[in-house]
Amino acid sequence: MSSIFELSPRCQELQRLLTNFVVNDCIPAEEIYESQVGQGDQRWKVVPPIIEELKAKARSLGLWNLFLHKGYPEGPGLTNLEYAILCEITGRCPRVAPEALNCSAPDTGNMEVFAKYGTPAQKQQYLVPLMNGQIRSAFAMTEIAVSSSDATNIETRIERVGDHYILNGHKWWISGAGDPRCRVFLVMGKSDPENESKYKQQSIVVVPADTPGVKVVRPMTVFGYDDAPEGHCEVKFTNVKVPVSNIIAGEGRGFEVIQGRLGPGRIHHCMRCIGMAERTLDEMVARVTNPSRRTFGQILARHGTVAADVAKIRIDINAARLMVLAAADKIDKVGAKGALRDIAMAKVMVPNVLQRTIDLAIQAFGAAGLSQDYPMARFFAAARSIRIADGPDEVHIQQLARFELIRGDDIREKQDAVKARRKQILANKSKL
Numbered sequence: 001m002s003s004i005f006e007l008s009p010r011c012q013e014l015q016r017l018l019t020n021f022v023v024n025d026c027i028p029a030e031e032i033y034e035s036q037v038g039q040g041d042q043r044w045k046v047v048p049p050i051i052e053e054l055k056a057k058a059r060s061l062g063l064w065n066l067f068l069h070k071g072y073p074e075g076p077g078l079t080n081l082e083y084a085i086l087c088e089i090t091g092r093c094p095r096v097a098p099e100a101l102n103c104s105a106p107d108t109g110n111m112e113v114f115a116k117y118g119t120p121a122q123k124q125q126y127l128v129p130l131m132n133g134q135i136r137s138a139f140a141m142t143e144i145a146v147s148s149s150d151a152t153n154i155e156t157r158i159e160r161v162g163d164h165y166i167l168n169g170h171k172w173w174i175s176g177a178g179d180p181r182c183r184v185f186l187v188m189g190k191s192d193p194e195n196e197s198k199y200k201q202q203s204i205v206v207v208p209a210d211t212p213g214v215k216v217v218r219p220m221t222v223f224g225y226d227d228a229p230e231g232h233c234e235v236k237f238t239n240v241k242v243p244v245s246n247i248i249a250g251e252g253r254g255f256e257v258i259q260g261r262l263g264p265g266r267i268h269h270c271m272r273c274i275g276m277a278e279r280t281l282d283e284m285v286a287r288v289t290n291p292s293r294r295t296f297g298q299i300l301a302r303h304g305t306v307a308a309d310v311a312k313i314r315i316d317i318n319a320a321r322l323m324v325l326a327a328a329d330k331i332d333k334v335g336a337k338g339a340l341r342d343i344a345m346a347k348v349m350v351p352n353v354l355q356r357t358i359d360l361a362i363q364a365f366g367a368a369g370l371s372q373d374y375p376m377a378r379f380f381a382a383a384r385s386i387r388i389a390d391g392p393d394e395v396h397i398q399q400l401a402r403f404e405l406i407r408g409d410d411i412r413e414k415q416d417a418v419k420a421r422r423k424q425i426l427a428n429k430s431k432l
Contacts, residue, residue, distance in 0.1 A: 091275020263336030
């Protein structure tokens with residue numbers, strides 16, 4: 001990897017520190033973290049104490065807010081490529097490690113929005129405590145009544161009345177909304193539904209979580225997992241009133257804001273997927289080479305199909321990693337907008353690779369692979385979710401098809417030139 005992408009000495013040192021932290025602290029703390037999550041009516045009121053211990057240690061090691069790339073003075077100065085490489089390491093322990101580093105979604109994207117578009121007052125009120133790990137946040141876009149993969153369908157209304165905005169809408173799958181530390185929502189809705197450009201109808205406003213009219217209805221589950229304490233919740237906004245100063249960037253700029261937010265975020269998700277895939281493969285290799293695990297007189301790895309699966313997984317993971325790192329590198333060089341094709345390819349390829357990897361590993365484990373004793377079941381829920389979150393596969397594939405098909409006229413023109421040259425060479429009897 002270092003022979004293809006040049007990493008700074010600082011990034012290499014962070015790799016070393018982070019690997020040790022994840023392997024020696026985060027992964028061993030997974031079990032106690034789950035045991036400390038609240039039960040019953042305390043489910044959404046308790047934050048596992050171990051996470052604060054891990055956050056303190058990570059911060060002391062300089063493993064803090066690594067996500068905010070070098071374009072922001074508030075960040076540690078890493079490139080998107082360098083942070084992507086570190087994301088893979090945290091992906092080996094996705095439930096604990098990202099939050100321990102204050103690098104977990106949706107806070108990372110929200111912090112970047114505040115850093116890029118926030119007013120001084122918004123930064124002081126929300127960005128500073130978010131970057132200190134004192135509060136958490138949520139991003140409210142997806143809606144229950146419309147197909148939200150096309151964000152122009154969003155129906156939540158943001159109406160200006162004097163010096164305030166009044167919000168009314170019904171959202172769901174709002175990550176982080178259940179967390180007792182959640183203090184702020186970034187809410188996307190239509191402020192100008194009659195605008196002739198469907199991409200300038202939307203705005204994003206800051207809504208404090210304790211604003212009257214904000215109601216967390218229920219946590220949603222993914223294959224039974226509720227991801228407490230942060231969760232992914234159904235939320236209603238009913239006559240929610242906020243001052244006009246809570247607008248992000250300005251009216252009609254919602255799409256601009258979310259595209260800037262989602263591009264790097266998709267890369268972060270993809271690299272954490274690579275980390276999950278690597279850990280899954282490690283679990284699989286340990287299982288199939290275990291001398292005590294034998295079927296039909298030989299260890300599982302001696303069976304041809306199992307060995308072939310391991311080899312195919314390695315090919316897939318390595319290819320997927322390079323795909324994501326190439327996209328991250330392109331973001332650094334030309335920006336997220338210029339890297340749309342590369343981001344889309346990675347977003348489609350990587351979760352599918354992870355899903356196949358987990359499926360094959362579960363098959364090798366048998367019933368144990370489905371259980372809480374190993375990470376694959378929870379990883380599978382994450383992999384399947386990511387194929388929908390931040391844009392479903394089909395949307396990215398459609399976008400990729402447009403990038404390719406738009407080349408049709410140019411390709412035909414070049415083909416016609418080749419045909420003309422071929423005729424010319426034939427007429428000259430092979431003389432160039």
